[in-house]
Amino acid sequence: MSKSNVTRRQTLATLGKGAALAGVATLGMPAIVRAQSGPIKLGFLSGLTGLETILGETQLNCFKLAVSQINAASGIAGRQIEFIVEDDQTTTKGAIDKARKLINQDQVDATIGLIASLTHVAARSVTTPAKKLLMYTTYYEGDVCERYFFSTGQIPNQQIDPSVEWLTANEGKSTYIIGSDYVWPRKSADAIKAAMEAKGGKVLDAEFFPFGTSDFGPALDRVKSANPDFVWCMCAGNDLITFLKQFNSFGLGKQLFSQGLDDVFSQAEPELTNGAISDQSYFMGIESEENAKFKAAYRDMFGPKPINAIGEATYNAVYLYKAAVEKAGSTETEAVIDALGQVEFDAPQGKVSFASNNVARSNSILARANNGDWDVIKDFGQVDPVVPGCSL
Template sequence: EKAEKLISSDCVAAVFGGWTSSSRKAMLPVFEDNNSLLYYPVQYEGLEDSKNIFYTGATTNQQIIPALDYLKEKGAKSLYLVGSDYVFPQTANRIIKAYAAANGMEIKGEDYTPLGSTDFSTIVNKVRTADADAVFNTLNGDSNVAFFREYTNVGLKPADMPVVSVSIAEEEVGGIGVQNVEGQLTAWNYYQTIDSPENNKFVAAYKAKYGQDKPTSDPMEAAYTSVYLWKNTVEKAKSFAVKDIQDNADGVTFDAPEGLVTIDGDNHHITKTARIGEIRSDGLIYTVWDSGQPIEPDPYLKNYPWAAGLGSSSK
């Protein structure tokens, strides 16, 4: 409804936003039917593309697969999957299970809970007794607060059974309580602590406007980057018209706070550097591993034989 208003009544050139895959999938037909543009800035489960959407958050091979590769490299041979009950966690976990089967990893358990659920005593007890090498967490929102508090209450520690989260950024750490997540791992493409001229400038400007105590995060940075990718495409096309943007998007770059990003004109995703981070006592997340260079987007995992059959291209 809001997307329809922005396009039809407000006549905007492009829309930047959306949160959760459910919101994006609800908006997708609106943008396609109206032939308008959405820039979606949140990591997601892949297996989608649209000529009317630019995906500026990570797709699976830029976040989830690097996280699995990292765990495998660290010797993890078993995982427990915990997620919210909606599109992203369910699809992500299908991909994780296919990866595990191809890489000799055992899935010790898989549990879903309604979005916003705060009762994790049963699930955390199952996690504790499963004795997995790591937990892969696709919970969203406030559920993370309850999960990690319960995890800490039963005496689980990152050193014994680390949790890798793909939806906890700096903004969420304060709400969860740093004492409940210190030492835990995250998989993103951006952290406030990246030391580069572009990021230092971005963080300083953000804090000057919103407050020194306000952290930046991956979705914020991807949204910021979206606007500049759109701007650079408009300047290349010398036009605001949707078709001209689509025709000129391929190869458009931006020196983003996360590093250089480039639009893939075929699938409308962007190149991104994968980063595994550790949450520290100051509430910030520090890179403990990165991919060294931007990873080409592969939303349908065409380059991964073990993923065959998980999803088919709309092209």
């Protein structure tokens, strides 16, 4: 994707007609919103180049799909959505600079997206002091309690805790963690350790590597010597592909778990991912009317490409924002934030809504990769998010 394509303002004219609008629970379209003139401006900010390129394209596509559908169905209370796309390049500086641009120059009503936790931390250093809404759409380490920050991705008690419950009962009581060296793997490792110990298990060791690591061989030698019952990987983006190649070539004979694996990875690298286990809020194999419509609309717009939980959570965020604006009768940030806790959306994964900690109630589905697809091992259902001490 060229630089001009990821930074220019885009409207419905660039998107074409979307599929039929999915159901949103709200109170209708108050006259105050209809009376406001001009488009509603949304910022999309994420890693479209750099480490997270493999995930950023799908995330952007799902954002575009939601906007296209909403605009084709008269927009938000009769107002079209206009959006600006910015690439944070999966860097702290990029996230800060682009968040500032979206707020100060473009004057967006809300910002949606982001993948790597280092970028949500960086973007929040801009959006929270400015009292502007940021909707983060990737599973992450949790522990954020801020009025202006909402998450539609899973947090540890929705993703890590259920996984550990099954893994310790079925794979064994010990694990070895390999991850990228930033906030998501490091803080998640603390959650894994606590969950393992609660089930009588143990984390034998945890190692973290800089982005762009090309040789995991020495670490895999240490894994072999430690002899864990299963290996837990939290390498990010393209580094996960590098790790999978080397993990498979070592022939350790150990079960691999990674909550970073999804349909995008499995369809891109079916041989590398075969047999690996992951926990996500969404897999393409979910059987529901809403998911069937979602996949068909995505295919019509972008072709036969895979969709993952990050993308689906982005799609959900746009619709939840729409519902909140219509309930609030305003795009004013404080009013929208108050309304976000009162709306829900019939998402492809099922009904989603925000708890009092601003995290979405979402699915927890444990599945095993099988030739590009995912076979469900256990569906834990919708899990309420827990952020200790947080009630907003």
